[in-house]
Every structure is written in C-alpha cells, then in structure tokens.
Amino acid sequence: MITNLFWKNLNDIQSHLNLSHEEMARLLHMPTSKFSKAKFAQKDISLLNVSQFADFFNISLDLLLKGKVDTATLKCHYHHQNYDLPQRFHQSAKSPAFAFRNLLKVSEIYQKKDLILKTLQISEKYLATNPKYISLLAITEGCKLMKNFFTTEDYKFIGRLSALELKDEHYGYNLKQNSSLPDLYEMAILLEHNNSKNWTYQIRKINSRYAIVDSYCTQKLSNSKQFCRKSGHFLDLIRIGFAETLPRYINCSNTKISLRKSIFHGDQYSRFFIDFTQSMKLPPSKKI
Known part of the structure; x- marks a missing residue:
C-alpha cells in the first residue's frame, strides 16, 4: 500500500510546504533517527504513520496513498490557515x-x-x-x-x-x-x-x-421540539435500556406539551410518538 506514487507525493508535499526532515518525522510520528539528511526511508513508514500525517493536514488518506494529493492546493490551504506547525502538532499528537x-x-x-x-x-x-x-x-x-x-x-x-x-x-x-x-x-x-x-x-x-443520562434527558427534553426534529437518537436511548430514567421528565407538564407539539408534526413524528410510547411500555394513564 506504500507505493512509489505515494512516495513521490509525500516528497512533493514536503518540498512544497518547505518542511524540515525533523518536522516530517514528527508529522509521521517517527523518530528523526529514521530520516537521513537526503530523504526518509520508505521501508520505515507504516500505514498508521501515513494516516496520522493525512489527518494532520485534513487530506484524504486514500488519495495520498494513490499519490493524488494536489500539493499546490495543500500549500495554499496550509498558509491560508496560518497553522503554527509545532502547536498544531502538539494538539493533535496527544495520542496516535x-x-x-x-x-x-x-x-x-x-x-x-x-x-x-x-x-x-x-x-x-x-x-x-x-x-x-x-x-x-x-x-x-x-x-x-x-x-x-x-x-x-x-x-x-x-x-x-x-x-x-x-x-x-x-x-x-x-x-x-x-x-x-x-x-x-x-x-x-x-x-x-x-x-x-x-x-x-x-x-x-x-x-x-x-449522571450523564439524567443531564442529557433534562437538557434535551426541555427543548424537545428541536431535539425531536434534529436528533434520531432519542429512540436509541430507549432501546438500549435507559427508559427507566425518563418517566420523571415525561411527567412534567411543560415537557408533555412540548413533546406533543413536536411529535405530532407530520407522519414522521406521529410514528415517532407511537414507537416512543410502545418502547417505554407506559400504562395508558401515563401516556403523553
């Protein structure tokens, strides 16, 4: 997967961005001892090293491996953002x-x-x-x-x-x-x-x-109209067993009104409401 096309592309990137061998070593998460003054050793670079390099510059790893990264565009982006290379490396390199x-x-x-x-x-x-x-x-x-x-x-x-x-x-x-x-x-x-x-x-x-669940429910159910429309995870929360944490919030009058207005906004939310009440297994008297 570490092809000659990739190798040429990586050398072009180093040249266009005027990166030192030490900077390239750090970007690839490799010791500088692996790099000669003329070039770095192809055999020493793993796919994980390349992935870290691609992620640092927010470029496609697949295109980089195929030797198709546009170095001129990358250079413009790099300087336009005015990246502080050591600082950005420090922020990104907390973990591989x-x-x-x-x-x-x-x-x-x-x-x-x-x-x-x-x-x-x-x-x-x-x-x-x-x-x-x-x-x-x-x-x-x-x-x-x-x-x-x-x-x-x-x-x-x-x-x-x-x-x-x-x-x-x-x-x-x-x-x-x-x-x-x-x-x-x-x-x-x-x-x-x-x-x-x-x-x-x-x-x-x-x-x-x-108490992440309680915090999340309180925050999202207090603004449930927006939550129901923008998040597809509410039923997910119920399906994996968090249902026991929800009744106290559902019993709140404001929450009931808010949920009713948002859920019954078109067929999608009517379906959501039915799934919700069935998943909760609420007795009839407690249904919203």
Missing part, C-alpha cells in the same frame, strides 16, 4: 488515535479487518492512560465498520474499549457538555445487535454513574 477515523476509512476500502483491530488495540493502550484523548465518534465509526464482517468477540473488544474511556471522570464530565453522547448510544446499539449485551450493560452502568 487522533488519526483513527481516517485510518478506519481506508481499512474499510481495503477490507482490512486486521488493520482495524490493530488500530483499536493501539487505541486501547492509550485509553488506559489517557482516556479523554480519544474521539468517541471514532470508536463508533469503528463499530459501524465492524458490524459487516466482525465477530461477537471483536465487538466485546470494542465494548471494553468504550468502558475504558467512560471510566475517566473528567471525560465523563465533558460528555455531559457536548454532542458526543448520541454516539455512545449508537455504539451500544451496535453492540447489543451483535449479542454483546454484557458490554452494553457496562456502558449503561458507567454512563449512569456520572
């Missing part, structure tokens, strides 16, 4: 997993199950020491790729990875403040669909420990 999504996309193109697992294993190692430095969305995307050709045991590995991340108290706090939580729900559903319910339960338990 920062290039996770880009690598997974190429893994999917080439159907490289072993490559995805290897990347996940690297991520697990870093999660054990720096849980807050990996993207939950990236793990979710890994699950999506896996569901087509991975086994239950592989999914259990993903579950363990997810549990490691959520054990971090600081990261748990961040989850309450951003939009990553639906990705957790989606990941749990993927696990559950692949008969990995023990890991789904583990995710729920850790999630509940930091």
